[in-house]
Amino acid sequence: MSAVEVRGLKKSYGEIEAVKGVDFDVQPGETFGFLGPNGAGKSTTIKILCTLAKASGGSASVAGFDVTSQRDQVRRHIGLVFQDTTLDNYLTAELNLRFHAELYGMPRESVAPRLEQVLKMVGLWDRKDSKVITFSGGMKRRLEIARGLMHSPRVLFLDEPTVGLDPQTRASIWQYIHELRQQEEITIFLTTHYMDEAEQCDRIAIMDHGLLVALDTPAALKASVGTDRVTIRTSDDEEALKRLPDAIQTGDGIVLNVEDGEGYVPKLFAELGVPITNVSISKPSLDDVFLSYTGRTIRDSEVNPGMPAFFAAMRR
Template identity: 60%
Template sequence: MDTPAVAVRGLVKRYGTVEAVRGIDLEVARGETFGFLGPNGAGKSTTINILCTLVEPTDGHAEVVGLDVVRDRAAVRRRIGLVFQDPTLDAPMSGEQNLRFHQELYGVDRRRAPARREEVLRMVGLWDRRGDEVRTYSGGMRRRLEIARGLLHSPQVLFLDEPTIGLDPQTRGTIWDYVAELHRSEEITVFVTTHYMDEAEHCDRIAIMNEGRIVALDTPDALKAQVGADRVSITTDDDEAALRALRTELGLEGAVREGAVTIAVPDGAGFVPRLFDRLGGHGVAIRSVTVTRPSLDDVFLAHTGSTIRDAEAGPSMHPMAMRMRR
């Protein structure tokens, strides 16, 4: 069982002139929960689709549990579970009927099928609602049922493509609790894509993808430690004047991020009094100030020059203020 759960080398996918995946390398160990992060269009879905044998790579090589995703497609499919962005449940059927239908479709051993259904329904907390039609389920319950369905054939690797998209923050948390639980009970590898940076905290390791490339890959803590700086965000009546004063008075390059002037400094709390003093002396009124320890958002910012939300909204007005220190 030493072969990695996922091994990718020089993977490339082109759609016409669009280079969705630009030569990525990646290895995921058995039993890891591995997060794949990036803004819309980064190439996450394309990569996961290749690993799930749904899309063929243009170049490079990908293996899942030691099997080639192009040559051994059928064998790969038997060993993986998929939960994708587009819901594919049958709403007029009950939760359990949906699972039974799936088992029949995949030829699961009839004697073992009911016990496995019960197991997975209990795992995602839907056993009590198993007889209810899916149309009466909330968004979070549907997503949990899809996860249960992805687990029915006891896969070795479970691929989740944005399992929490469109859900409220509380339900997103619940989904992650179930992912952690099934990870413990099933001992499987979980490969999950998301563009919610906070969710990556649940992963053993994460890869940050941007414009078809992996720009960072490590544990969440190691990535945050590499950034090394606190983030100080201020709201002002005149952001341009604040940016100018930061530059001339303090020699710091700030940037406007999500409506606030943001500066990266080694000791955020210690910096605030100086900030008030110097900017105040320049006639810049500070309305509020926030100091945050490095988050995965900052990791993303350090590697790509924009926050993930700014990246999704379009090109930032301000060039990156902070570079990764290697």
């Protein structure tokens, strides 16, 4: 059974078709990256999966439950961590989690041990009695992740889990995500605008103009947009060029476009017959993938801090 199953999903807002028929599956235990420029239909799709919006057509199920007809079952099996904080700043960390446990109807005897487990996982156990308002941005995000995990969801939705955080905090959040994957039998569905984060996903889907334009592992996606680029410097470039008819001489050296750079280089050393003094392999990045599928770089499509976000930032 798939953790998430989407079939012919459509959503229109009046005249505007935000999602125009999308199909995909997410396997249990997978970390699934969901990418796309703003307005691509990404958020709408997630809203439907989280039962926060109704689909206009098609179907979707999460953790085996239909998002339309089994709304509460879906909600009980998913954890949600939104981009904007949804914590009560004036309650303590522990009370925020307890509130969540009550709303999700957790068995009473499991609340205390689970609370300790998730707070320790995100390193906030010693701050459980502090009010959330005293927390830094990174701590709040960690607490939100802990809360999202509180009721042991099967699928955890992370919407831009690290946006607006400094690199160190981002790294630590990812550390928690990795630990989580080892500790719990959980599927992670996340959106991100950071390429290095997308890289850590098992598979990536890219949406654009309401359609799914790509879906595969990061490696396969990169392979699909181009070949590895091997650049060498030799003691005799002219001779090397003669022996490598496909190579191009550039200012950086001799450039070869090959399928499998790592496999090609040892052969090159063995067979070229001209001493090689320097070698580098560069692979197509996910940014190249994103660019080739959407016509924009992932950076360009990053959340444009519009007025609401601006005011939200001012308020902090």
